[in-house]
Amino acid sequence: MNDSGEKGAKKRSRRPVAERAAHRDPERTRAAILEAATREFAENGMGGARVDAIAERAGTNKRMLYHYFGDKEQLYLKVLEEAYVGIRTAERALHIGDRSPEEGIGELALFTWRYFLQHPEFLSLLGTENLHRARWLRQSVRLKELHSHLIGELSQVLEQGKKQGVFIQTADPLHVYLTIASLGYFYLSNQYTLSTIFGRDLIEPTHLNAWERHIVHVTLASIKR
């Protein structure tokens, strides 16, 4: 997200500015707007987010926002795309095929849960986008190919497990991923209403750890022979 060093350095050839570059730093401003927008959209949704609020959070003004991103909708789409790129990039670094199939699936489940836990804004953005029936995501050309890798790798691990006789033959890669994602997403994104109606603070570390173990247990129990 903060790539202010690289691209900026190319333009500023002589006298690299170095000290007090707060003013007149386009990359920095751009990144600040994107981060502020991520928070604002995550907290208030598309309808509730305020362009003025984003500009203020970013320490700049609306003029710059419209200059870099066109309008509110394009900015929102950019935020959403970056969020997806974030999780899929982190996922690729996992290499779930390196250990035993069982460990591989467990690792994917743990990773997904912890990523969700550390990136609540990603969950919020997904919620908002689904409220609008993926209206903006569908327009994105960048994201279509980003997800095939995940299913491909997961599919390989499952096949290996089936050959070894540790997984049931009916285990389906998309179903397994959806199971993992479901258990993490629902618990975290609905924690507020759930904590309220059941009178238990679900975000407490004890409950959080218990649910982490539960996710791994459920995922493996559903595919093991």
Added chain:
Amino acid sequence: MNDSGEKGAKKRSRRPVAERAAHRDPERTRAAILEAATREFAENGMGGARVDAIAERAGTNKRMLYHYFGDKEQLYLKVLEEAYVGIRTAERALHIGDRSPEEGIGELALFTWRYFLQHPEFLSLLGTENLHRARWLRQSVRLKELHSHLIGELSQVLEQGKKQGVFIQTADPLHVYLTIASLGYFYLSNQYTLSTIFGRDLIEPTHLNAWERHIVHVTLASIKR
């Protein structure tokens, strides 16, 4: 939701109006506003919902809306409360303890999935409310006690299953319910982004039926000995 028959009949003692009671029917107007608001809030969230749109959908005007419900926030809370009352009421009619523990849990899973499937507006409202960290639900006095029944009954079924030796000793009622709800909620509420990124139409009957079976399978696999 549509209780226009009962309360209305008490007031109109003589000459029961009967024919063409469209005009000047407070109960009907109130119900129409509530239903229109449910759809508007479900489709657009709290920030995106428009009071004018609700009035128009209800075939009335803003004056009546403010007259019956105070303001936008109180109307929203009423909508949310009614939605919770709806699912918890339907749940009570289940009596999951009547059959074997295994069948009881399977029945609860099926019921929850099908209720979610038939009431997409309930899922949307939950999403909206959680985006705002249960800000309005927490103010509700009506809903605190509504949910203890569910956990109580589920707890009994699990205990029975443990005694019979069909369920594992560590099975927890809240975890079991959250598992069932997770699998249904995520699949349906996130169907739009999921269908987009995985290139599969998740709402197709074939996939819907497969997921229904999957939910029951996963739930039981996670608690069976």
Added chain:
DNA sequence: CAAGCCGGTAACTAAACAGTTACTTGATGG
């Protein structure tokens, strides 16, 4: 049968909103 009350209408208001325009500043290259 008239008075008033209640369900209902529509035009209005002040504030908030997305998006624009006119202007300032300061670094750079000729």
Added chain:
DNA sequence: CCATCAAGTAACTGTTTAGTTACCGGCTTG
């Protein structure tokens, strides 16, 4: 050292919004 140009500011505009007010009309009841 000055002309240029891009980064950045702030005040403005037309529109949309939640909420209000002034008014209408017909049913009920004394």
